[in-house]
Amino acid sequence: GENVEQHPSTLSVQEGDSAVIKCTYSDSASNYFPWYKQELGKGPQLIIDIRSNVGEKKDQRIAVTLNKTAKHFSLHITETQPEDSAVYFCAASGSGYALNFGKGTSLLVTP
Amino acid sequence: SAVISQKPSRDICQRGTSLTIQCQVDSQVTMMFWYRQQPGQSLTLIATANQGSEATYESGFVIDKFPISRPNLTFSTLTVSNMSPEDSSIYLCSAEVGANVLTFGAGSRLTVL
Numbered sequence: 653g654e655n656v657e658q659h660p661s662t663l664s665v666q667e668g669d670s671a672v673i674k675c676t677y678s679d680s681a682s683n684y685f686p687w688y689k690q691e692l693g694k695g696p697q698l699i700i701d702i703r704s705n706v707g708e709k710k711d712q713r714i715a716v717t718l719n720k721t722a723k724h725f726s727l728h729i730t731e732t733q734p735e736d737s738a739v740y741f742c743a744a745s746g747s748g749y750a751l752n753f754g755k756g757t758s759l760l761v762t763p
Numbered sequence: 764s765a766v767i768s769q770k771p772s773r774d775i776c777q778r779g780t781s782l783t784i785q786c787q788v789d790s791q792v793t794m795m796f797w798y799r800q801q802p803g804q805s806l807t808l809i810a811t812a813n814q815g816s817e818a819t820y821e822s823g824f825v826i827d828k829f830p831i832s833r834p835n836l837t838f839s840t841l842t843v844s845n846m847s848p849e850d851s852s853i854y855l856c857s858a859e860v861g862a863n864v865l866t867f868g869a870g871s872r873l874t875v876l
Contacts, residue, residue: 693869696855698864741806750796750808751865755804756805
């Protein structure tokens with residue numbers, strides 16, 4: 653089955669700096685790669701996603717890049733703000749419908 | 764996008780008892796999923812629940828322990844049976860709202876004493 657690796661497990665940045673979280677996947681058939689943000693006591697919330705026919709996608713301060721050859725994708729958050737502090741999960745979905753999640757990255761943005 | 768309501772949001776349960784978690788979606792969806800998230804951990808898929816068919820369980824999860832119902836296109840339940848402290852976890856309901864796109868409920872946090 654699909655195996656998703658996520659790094660780093662924790663990340664601390666100063667407000668205004670950029671944050672990058674990286675994930676790799678094992679199943680070359682995977683074609684959908686979402687990123688979720690989970691705040692304390694809440695369910696995961698989809699923040700951005702990318703499909704295998706696209707190399708990059710941006711939404712304001714958030715961007716995701718995908719390298720299908722290398723089987724890795726990354727989340728980029730620019731101009732970080734304290735409210736970006738949360739746990740971020742990457743996931744991959746292939747021939748089945750279910751998402752396989754990475755272990756999560758705890759992001760802390762300090763003022 | 765669909766809104767998912769889960770209840771209970773949290774509960775404290777005694778060892779050996781069972782608890783049913785309810786998941787209500789505000790629109791009709793074909794596919795629903797139940798995930799488990801142990802404290803500080805990632806999300807692990809328990810089963811896929813489609814209306815009109817038996818739930819499909821992932822490796823390590825069995826129907827006797829986690830029976831699931833899916834009576835219609837907006838509702839599902841997950842029962843955690845004969846609970847032990849190892850079942851203490853957050854249980855998350857999700858629904859497919861677009862091609863592979865999942866939205867999640869807020870979760871049900873269970874503590875088993």
